[in-house]
Amino acid sequence: MNLDGVLAAAASAIVRMPEDEFAVSLARLQEEFRRQRYDDIACARHAAFVDSLELDRAAYELGRRHDADGNLGEAARWYRIAARSDHADAALCLGRTLDLLADRCAATGPYSVQREELHLITEAAQAYAEAYAAGYTEAADRIDEMLAAFTRRQRLPGPGRPRPEAEPDAASCAHVRDFVPANGVLSDEEIQELSRHAAQCMSCLEDFVDLVRAAASAIPTGAVADPFASAR
Amino acid sequence: MNADRADREARETLSSFPAFYRYWMPRITGYLRSQTSDGRWVEDIAQESMLAAQRRWDELVTYDKPGAWLFRVATTMLRRWQAKAREQCTSLDDMITRGDAGLPSAGERGTDGRLDLMDAVRSLPRRQREAVALHCLLEFPMPEVARILGMSEGSAKTHVYRARRRLEELLREPAVEMEGRR
Numbered sequence: 257m258n259l260d261g262v263l264a265a266a267a268s269a270i271v272r273m274p275e276d277e278f279a280v281s282l283a284r285l286q287e288e289f290r291r292q293r294y295d296d297i298a299c300a301r302h303a304a305f306v307d308s309l310e311l312d313r314a315a316y317e318l319g320r321r322h323d324a325d326g327n328l329g330e331a332a333r334w335y336r337i338a339a340r341s342d343h344a345d346a347a348l349c350l351g352r353t354l355d356l357l358a359d360r361c362a363a364t365g366p367y368s369v370q371r372e373e374l375h376l377i378t379e380a381a382q383a384y385a386e387a388y389a390a391g392y393t394e395a396a397d398r399i400d401e402m403l404a405a406f407t408r409r410q411r412l413p414g415p416g417r418p419r420p421e422a423e424p425d426a427a428s429c430a431h432v433r434d435f436v437p438a439n440g441v442l443s444d445e446e447i448q449e450l451s452r453h454a455a456q457c458m459s460c461l462e463d464f465v466d467l468v469r470a471a472a473s474a475i476p477t478g479a480v481a482d483p484f485a486s487a488r
Numbered sequence: 489m490n491a492d493r494a495d496r497e498a499r500e501t502l503s504s505f506p507a508f509y510r511y512w513m514p515r516i517t518g519y520l521r522s523q524t525s526d527g528r529w530v531e532d533i534a535q536e537s538m539l540a541a542q543r544r545w546d547e548l549v550t551y552d553k554p555g556a557w558l559f560r561v562a563t564t565m566l567r568r569w570q571a572k573a574r575e576q577c578t579s580l581d582d583m584i585t586r587g588d589a590g591l592p593s594a595g596e597r598g599t600d601g602r603l604d605l606m607d608a609v610r611s612l613p614r615r616q617r618e619a620v621a622l623h624c625l626l627e628f629p630m631p632e633v634a635r636i637l638g639m640s641e642g643s644a645k646t647h648v649y650r651a652r653r654r655l656e657e658l659l660r661e662p663a664v665e666m667e668g669r670r
Contacts (some may be wrong), residue, residue: 270518279534342567391613
């Protein structure tokens with residue numbers, strides 16, 4: 257049987273469900289209804305729940321409106337409320353808004369906002385993960401893009417942005433300058449190691465270029481005289 | 489079922505609350521069973537949704553789509569309970585009972601190793617299982633599915649499409665093959 261057939265059979269079974277398989281019997285429902293009519297707290301709780309049905313939707317709509325107006329802080333606030341109740345695609349919208357906020361924060365912020373940026377990225381990743389679990393597969397791509405953008409920003413020099421740990425301090429690094437080759441000759445492995453380092457260190461890059469030039473100038477050029485020629 | 493006939497039937501249920509109950513209770517039971525394997529939640533949410541309808545009966549009879557309202561109440565309640573449970577969830581057993589369980593093990597399946605439809609629907613992501621149950625099992629038209637789930641019609645269609653594609657895979661392949669892929 258194909259999928260449509262299976263679904264049609266299941267739909268038909270639901271419609272024809274015998275009364276003894278219902279989740280709640282009519283008698284029990286009526287009894288509970290009568291009991292709650294005389295229970296003020298139960299009545300109030302029930303009324304509050306029914307009234308609150310519109311709150312998630314209202315929070316989501318407020319988020320969308322602020323989002324459209326460019327007020328990302330307020331949009332995130334209302335999306336967060338809607339996402340807490342798992343309303344529609346609120347988690348996806350929250351992730352996107354926090355992602356934009358982190359980007360904006362990184363673009364304008366001094367030292368003090370770096371922690372805020374990291375916090376926003378973390379919350380956005382959580383929101384995207386929640387959206388992915390709810391069935392929004394595009395959230396996975398958004399996490400990837402967000403983390404790639406975050407890594408790129410971390411590599412950019414900027415006010416208050418520390419250099420990545422892997423990158424040596426340019427002013428004081430003398431890795432290439434102080435390098436002494438074994439036997440006075442650079443091996444292939446040593447050249448590769450030094451070039452890898454120099455690719456990430458501006459000051460060593462200059463030293464590396466000098467080192468390569470010096471090595472090149474030591475190699476004799478032109479016609480080389482045979483020292484044993486006269487002995488023959 | 490013909491949409492006009494379904495509409496007429498649904499309207500006729502508003503003649504009395506017992507008639508409304510008899511028409512919608514099997515549907516809400518089937519819907520909730522397709523969303524969670526926790527029998528207590530199915531009972532509690534079905535009861536609370538029906539009580540909400542009974543309390544608002546005078547208002548409900550004036551609604552154009554009272555069934556959609558009932559399903560919106562049940563869906564909102566289920567989403568809130570599941571969101572709260574996810575926050576408080578401390579064990580994998582809890583998660584499995586509450587429905588966000590993934591696929592059942594080979595031992596829990598039929599003799600041919602294939603999945604039962606309800607198990608397959610329950611293994612889908614939340615929005616997909618809501619949309620496919622409302623549209624394909626309860627035969628709500630797409631605009632009503634979108635209204636119940638609080639999303640655009642396009643979004644609802646996408647979820648139904650993705651759910652159907654996944655269901656086809658799940659129902660076609662025997663357990664061993666699927667477990668190898670997990």
